[in-house]
Amino acid sequence: MMERVRLEGLSKRFGAFEAVQDVTLSIFEGEFVVFLGPSGCGKTTTLRMIAGLEKPTRGDIFIAGKRVTQLPPARRNIAFVFQNYALYPHMTAFENIAFPLEAQGVPREEVQRRVREVAKILGLEHLLALRPAQLSSGDMQKVALGRAMVRRPQVFLMDEPLSGLDAKHREEMRAELKRLHIEIGATTVYVTHDQIEAMSMADRIVVMNEGKIQQVGSPREVYLHPENLFVAHFIGSPGMNFIPLVFLGEGRGFRLENGDVIRHETMERLAVRHGVRECILGIRPEFLSIAASGEIRGNTVSIEPLGYKNLYAVEIAPGRIIRVEDMRRERFSGNVSLAVRWEAACLFDHQTGQRIR
Amino acid sequence: MVWRVAKGILITLALVFFLLPIYWIVATSFKQWPDIFAIPPKFVFRGTLVHYLTLFNIRPEEAAKFGQVGKSLFPPRFLNSMIIAGASTVLSVALGTFSAYAFSRFRVRGENDLLFFILSTRMLPPIVVGIPFFVVYRALGLIDTHIGLILLYMTFNLSFAVWLMKGFIDEIPREFEEAAMVDGYTRLEAFFKVILPQALSGIAATAVFCLIAAWNEFFFALILTSEKARTAPPSIAAIQGTSGINWGQIAAGVTVFLLPVVVFTFLVRKYLARGLTFGVIKR
Numbered sequence: 039m040m041e042r043v044r045l046e047g048l049s050k051r052f053g054a055f056e057a058v059q060d061v062t063l064s065i066f067e068g069e070f071v072v073f074l075g076p077s078g079c080g081k082t083t084t085l086r087m088i089a090g091l092e093k094p095t096r097g098d099i100f101i102a103g104k105r106v107t108q109l110p111p112a113r114r115n116i117a118f119v120f121q122n123y124a125l126y127p128h129m130t131a132f133e134n135i136a137f138p139l140e141a142q143g144v145p146r147e148e149v150q151r152r153v154r155e156v157a158k159i160l161g162l163e164h165l166l167a168l169r170p171a172q173l174s175s176g177d178m179q180k181v182a183l184g185r186a187m188v189r190r191p192q193v194f195l196m197d198e199p200l201s202g203l204d205a206k207h208r209e210e211m212r213a214e215l216k217r218l219h220i221e222i223g224a225t226t227v228y229v230t231h232d233q234i235e236a237m238s239m240a241d242r243i244v245v246m247n248e249g250k251i252q253q254v255g256s257p258r259e260v261y262l263h264p265e266n267l268f269v270a271h272f273i274g275s276p277g278m279n280f281i282p283l284v285f286l287g288e289g290r291g292f293r294l295e296n297g298d299v300i301r302h303e304t305m306e307r308l309a310v311r312h313g314v315r316e317c318i319l320g321i322r323p324e325f326l327s328i329a330a331s332g333e334i335r336g337n338t339v340s341i342e343p344l345g346y347k348n349l350y351a352v353e354i355a356p357g358r359i360i361r362v363e364d365m366r367r368e369r370f371s372g373n374v375s376l377a378v379r380w381e382a383a384c385l386f387d388h389q390t391g392q393r394i395r
Numbered sequence: 396m397v398w399r400v401a402k403g404i405l406i407t408l409a410l411v412f413f414l415l416p417i418y419w420i421v422a423t424s425f426k427q428w429p430d431i432f433a434i435p436p437k438f439v440f441r442g443t444l445v446h447y448l449t450l451f452n453i454r455p456e457e458a459a460k461f462g463q464v465g466k467s468l469f470p471p472r473f474l475n476s477m478i479i480a481g482a483s484t485v486l487s488v489a490l491g492t493f494s495a496y497a498f499s500r501f502r503v504r505g506e507n508d509l510l511f512f513i514l515s516t517r518m519l520p521p522i523v524v525g526i527p528f529f530v531v532y533r534a535l536g537l538i539d540t541h542i543g544l545i546l547l548y549m550t551f552n553l554s555f556a557v558w559l560m561k562g563f564i565d566e567i568p569r570e571f572e573e574a575a576m577v578d579g580y581t582r583l584e585a586f587f588k589v590i591l592p593q594a595l596s597g598i599a600a601t602a603v604f605c606l607i608a609a610w611n612e613f614f615f616a617l618i619l620t621s622e623k624a625r626t627a628p629p630s631i632a633a634i635q636g637t638s639g640i641n642w643g644q645i646a647a648g649v650t651v652f653l654l655p656v657v658v659f660t661f662l663v664r665k666y667l668a669r670g671l672t673f674g675v676i677k678r
Contacts, residue, residue: 091573111576118577124570128592141579185578 040067041103042225043088043193048097050083057083059249061097065193065227070219073229074236075246076272081229082197084246088227089118089195102192112141117186119196123178125170131181132157132166138189156184159221176207183215187222194226200235212238233273237261245269264384267391270320276349279326279360281319281334282388285309292319295355300333308385308394316388321378323349323361328370329377336360338371352376417653424646431642446647458644468630469648476627477655479541480609483548487605488598490549491556492564496586498557499564500572510561513554521551521614532619539620547619548609555608556601563597564590599666603659610656627652 043065050058058080073081090111253265264270270278283292291301336352425442449458537543575585631648
């Protein structure tokens with residue numbers, strides 16, 4: 039696979055604030071990469087540096103093998119879709135889409151042809167004569183996409199493009215974006231704080247926090263095999279349960295907060311190999327179930343029936359409440375015991391927050 | 396209903412209050428000499444164009460009857476006003492727009508102090524700086540020159556233009572020029588193609604204020620010009636003949652003097668209405 043964008047040790051400092059710290063990443067041709075993280079995590083700053091709208095403090099950016107760190111945005115051959123669309127209010131939809139082509143001095147007939155071609159793909163043909171103020175937010179978003187597509191850039195950069203839409207349009211546009219990506223095979227870097235968007239569209243997700251990359255992986259990888267407590271907590275809704283354990287030594291198991299001891303050979307071996315004592319067991323609600331004789335005892339605090347499943351809140355030690363999903367119809371209450379699907383459990387080092395594997 | 400009637404009456408009163416002086420001047424400019432002084436004032440009178448004709452030297456022999464010596468100087472001075480007010484307005488708005496853009500978009504060291512400093516140039520009453528300006532202008536040879544007054548008016552209006560335009564440009568999301576820059580344009584091209592069209596209403600509002608201020612300026616025009624570059628305001632005030640103040644010609648001069656500003660404001664009113672309410676409505 040050809041590398042399309044490469045970030046090397048990219049850092050950005052605003053005064054004393056380190057917005058982005060030492061980001062190194064390769065993005066390949068045709069890939070849909072999503073930067074995911076809470077607000078202020080540096081994802082948008084990273085995107086803006088790729089676009090050339092922010093100058094990096096350190097590090098380099100390569101697009102299609104060429105070092106572009108010092109080039110102005112106009113010379114990077116990229117397209118940027120803004121959160122608020124940034125359609126030019128004094129131009130019609132047609133003029134908006136044609137705007138990047140005019141900068142390149144494309145002949146008039148070809149501008150006509152290419153704008154219409156893009157409008158056809160997006161289903162905008164009947165709206166080309168309208169101004170942005172006359173368009174719905176969904177159509178404005180499509181015009182913004184059209185403006186990005188028309189110049190056939192090396193890479194599409196999108197900054198939370200769906201956040202201005204209502205839930206229904208967002209779902210539609212998500213599917214639309216996915217379809218466009220498959221249809222034109224454009225390399226795309228997409229920034230969002232919405233994990234559903236990230237999960238549903240990404241080939242790879244780059245999870246960021248406090249300016250640093252936390253993990254890079256497919257949606258499945260970041261969901262099932264989080265590298266650290268932040269990723270485990272941030273991905274999934276409700277997030278992963280964290281159960282503090284104290285390792286007692288090989289053959290003796292782990293002690294829970296309530297004093298019970300649980301045994302699991304593989305986990306014990308991991309703990310021995312890494313020489314940890316205090317660790318955290320991470321397990322998603324759907325990999326816990328209420329069982330006749332499970333490993334963890336607890337007391338149900340609440341039940342949220344979600345139609346096809348019940349979501350329980352179970353107190354396993356004073357103040358320690360974990361979430362459990364159960365597909366069965368009957369509702370359990372009072373004292374229960376929980377069975378762990380160990381193959382889906384993760385063990386984290388309490389000290390570093392890193393996954394032990 | 397009662398409110399609507401009351402509102403109508405209030406508006407009428409306000410209109411009468413503000414428009415009566417203008418009516419008075421315009422009416423006086425068309426009145427014959429004795430009618431100008433008639434008490435009670437005449438609202439119905441036989442009109443005459445004589446004041447206009449003498450003002451523009453079309454009937455100089457009529458002017459002589461009022462004791463005027465030589466030709467009326469109004470036409471060249473009216474032209475001076477047009478040149479000086481027009482040029483200074485264009486310059487203040489252009490420079491103001493560029494500086495406002497810079498203040499709005501770039502991290503300028505000491506931005507707030509600089510902006511305050513710019514505004515502070517308006518805090519002195521003009522009369523305080525009248526004499527220093529006179530001395531400096533004499534040393535520089537700028538007394539009684541067009542460029543002298545243009546520079547002066549531009550300087551006075553610039554602070555105003557910068558502040559006003561900064562407000563307007565702050566309201567234009569920076570994503571617009573960022574989008575244009577990504578789309579393949581330089582910052583300057585983005586400014587002209589994307590920012591300027593959207594700043595038009597602000598520019599129109601700023602231009603009207605600058606134009607009115609420069610057009611009406613009396614004090615500096617009086618002390619810094621004498622002949623060649625004298626503008627209309629001091630020369631209208633000086634219209635008099637040997638037999639006293641020539642009120643008819645003054646009224647005609649004022650009426651003609653009002654016209655350009657009225658016409659300009661009327662031309663840009665489409666932008667102005669939007670400009671004056673800009674920022675009030677959340678978009």
